[in-house]
Amino acid sequence: MGVMTTGRPLRADAARNRASLLAAAADEFAERGLDASVADIARRAGVGKGTVFRHFATKDDLIAAIVLDRVDELTTAGERLRGAADPGAALLEFLTVAAHQRQQRDLSFLHGAGDVDPAVTEARDRMYRTVDDLVARAREHGALRDDVTGTDVVLLMCAPNYVASYAPGASPDLWRRYLGILFDGLRPQGAHPLPEPPPAAL
Amino acid sequence: MGVMTTGRPLRADAARNRASLLAAAADEFAERGLDASVADIARRAGVGKGTVFRHFATKDDLIAAIVLDRVDELTTAGERLRGAADPGAALLEFLTVAAHQRQQRDLSFLHGAGDVDPAVTEARDRMYRTVDDLVARAREHGALRDDVTGTDVVLLMCAPNYVASYAPGASPDLWRRYLGILFDGLRPQGAHPLPEPPPAAL
DNA sequence: CCATAAACGGACCGCGCGGTCAACTTGTAC
DNA sequence: GTACAAGTTGACCGCGCGGTCCGTTTATGG
Numbered sequence: 306m307g308v309m310t311t312g313r314p315l316r317a318d319a320a321r322n323r324a325s326l327l328a329a330a331a332d333e334f335a336e337r338g339l340d341a342s343v344a345d346i347a348r349r350a351g352v353g354k355g356t357v358f359r360h361f362a363t364k365d366d367l368i369a370a371i372v373l374d375r376v377d378e379l380t381t382a383g384e385r386l387r388g389a390a391d392p393g394a395a396l397l398e399f400l401t402v403a404a405h406q407r408q409q410r411d412l413s414f415l416h417g418a419g420d421v422d423p424a425v426t427e428a429r430d431r432m433y434r435t436v437d438d439l440v441a442r443a444r445e446h447g448a449l450r451d452d453v454t455g456t457d458v459v460l461l462m463c464a465p466n467y468v469a470s471y472a473p474g475a476s477p478d479l480w481r482r483y484l485g486i487l488f489d490g491l492r493p494q495g496a497h498p499l500p501e502p503p504p505a506a507l
Numbered sequence: 508m509g510v511m512t513t514g515r516p517l518r519a520d521a522a523r524n525r526a527s528l529l530a531a532a533a534d535e536f537a538e539r540g541l542d543a544s545v546a547d548i549a550r551r552a553g554v555g556k557g558t559v560f561r562h563f564a565t566k567d568d569l570i571a572a573i574v575l576d577r578v579d580e581l582t583t584a585g586e587r588l589r590g591a592a593d594p595g596a597a598l599l600e601f602l603t604v605a606a607h608q609r610q611q612r613d614l615s616f617l618h619g620a621g622d623v624d625p626a627v628t629e630a631r632d633r634m635y636r637t638v639d640d641l642v643a644r645a646r647e648h649g650a651l652r653d654d655v656t657g658t659d660v661v662l663l664m665c666a667p668n669y670v671a672s673y674a675p676g677a678s679p680d681l682w683r684r685y686l687g688i689l690f691d692g693l694r695p696q697g698a699h700p701l702p703e704p705p706p707a708a709l
Numbered sequence: 710c711c712a713t714a715a716a717c718g719g720a721c722c723g724c725g726c727g728g729t730c731a732a733c734t735t736g737t738a739c
Numbered sequence: 740g741t742a743c744a745a746g747t748t749g750a751c752c753g754c755g756c757g758g759t760c761c762g763t764t765t766a767t768g769g
Contacts (some may be wrong), residue, residue: 315743316736343727348525353748358728360609453688460670467669468662482703483663486655487697490692497691501684504677518766523714545757555718560758710769713752717764726754739740 323360325350331371339368369422378430379403383435393448396439396458397488399484403462433459433507450496455502461487525562527552533573541570541660571624578630581605585637595650598641598660599690606667635661635709652698656705663689 315323329350331340343364347354362365382402389395418424437455444451465487469479517525528706531552535543545566549556563569591597622628639657646653667689669679 319746320737342725344725354727355729355748356746359746364727434540435762456674457684457688460673461688463673464666464670464685468666469660471665472658472706472709476703478703479706482659482701482705483666485699485701486659486663486692487689487693487705488650489697490688490690491699495694495696497687498683499687501678501687503682503684504674504710507674518715520766524716544755546755556758557718557760558716561716562725564758565755712769713767715764715766718762720760722757723758724756726756727752729752730748730750731746732748734745736745737743739742 312449319360322350322352322356326352326357326360326367327374330367334368334371341466343367355403355431363421365421369425373422375406376425376432378406380428380432380435383432383439387435387438387442388505391448392439392442392446396403396443396449399436400458400484400488401464401481402466404484436462447493449491450493452496452499452503453491456506458491460504461491491504521562524552524558525555526639528554528559528562528569529573529576532569535619536573545569565623569659571627575624575627575630577608578627578634580608582630582634585634585641586686589637589640589644593650594641594644594648598645598651599686601641602637602660602667602686602690603683606686638664649695651693652695654698654701654705655693658706658708660693661709663693663708697707 326346329347330341333346333349337345343357345355346367350357361370379402380468383399386395386399389398409438433455436459440449440453440455440458443449465480466481468483469475472479475482528548532543532548535548535551539547545559546556548569549559552559559569563572581601581604585601586598588601591600635657638661642651642655642657642660645651665684667682670685671677675683
């Protein structure tokens with residue numbers, strides 16, 4: 306079951322509620338993690354709990370809808386950067402955009418969110434291809450060590466956020482620091498051989 | 508409330524059960540995450556659910572007990588490496604030990620586990636100091652960029668496991684690959700200045 | 710052996726969760 | 740203005756969780 310297949314257009318108020326709901330859910334998940342309760346999300350959006358399930362058949366579908374949005378944003382950013390003059394800087398910029406998506410304590414659910422909805426799988430694949438592309442260009446340009454793959458980058462993408470999320474009182478921009486360290490590790494200069502082969506494509 | 512304060516020594520079978528319980532819980536948490544149910548843990552250990560709570564007043568206390576073990580192991584490893592000839596290699600070895608602690612999907616709960624038990628806080632502080640020491644030595648030895656702190660390393664420690672945990676079918680040693688990349692990012696050669704100041708001590 | 714305290718086990722409790730539903734409200738097309 | 744479909748709502752359900760409790764079993768010191 307996917308994101309409620311809408312036959313005809315939504316009524317005005319329904320569309321508004323759907324939007325508040327998505328926003329509230331994104332905030333709530335960002336603050337409390339994926340365990341945030343549907344009731345809390347509804348309250349935050351100023352609607353009844355029943356309304357949530359009218360728009361999204363399941364909590365997982367709600368998550369899938371948010372993931373879909375985020376992934377599409379990322380893909381768009383990636384495609385915009387495909388033509389950049391400096392492919393190395395473009396890859397760094399892409400990773401910055403990825404990590405910058407709010408303070409999202411971690412967007413692990415980017416991978417997490419099961420494949421309830423084929424639209425999510427498809428969007429995710431598109432994003433993976435975009436990353437592959439950015440990685441290939443950066444490597445050709447000598448800005449990236451030649452033993453890392455697009456899959457590596459996809460996996461590493463969320464790490465700065467994850468790491469920073471464990472420093473309680475720290476700056477909300479702390480992830481930039483760890484992205485800096487990560488990116489230095491991805492540069493070709495002074496790269497040491499890696500002990501394990503790259504993982505298969507996701 | 509801490510790990511059950513034991514007045515006198517445990518009965519033989521009780522000690523055995525306590526050990527199975529700790530092992531079963533570690534396995535279960537590693538496989539299913541911290542949401543694994545106490546009932547499942549009890550079943551896996553071959554004891555009744557009541558027995559779990561006889562040994563650990565609370566699920567959080569059980570977690571704390573495991574964390575305490577792991578942290579102490581780490582500290583021991585760190586202290587052993589303090590005297591190593593090559594402080595750079597020693598730091599890498601320490602990070603390897605840290606990530607190697609089983610396939611633990613992530614040992615995030617290392618930070619996570621609230622400060623229910625003062626013994627945990629104390630053990631954690633000891634470990635932090637050990638890391639500070641290893642970091643200082645590595646830096647003095649020119650094996651580590653001079654803008655990263657012990658706190659940075661503590662935060663980064665779990666990243667390789669975290670990253671690898673999102674590659675479903677991959678090698679259980681995949682974390683070594685990402686530890687390699689991370690460590691290259693920590694080397695002084697070709698380090699670019701970091702955009703954010705280091706976080707305060709945890 | 711036996712007496713006894715220690716340890717065990719599983720039925721039981723209250724809670725909060727995701728999800729349902731039938732009565733009610735409201736936007737909208739004519 | 741009105742009729743009706745679309746939308747909303749909160750009480751309600753079943754479930755599985757962490758945690759409790761007491762009748763039963765068992766290790767152990769003398």
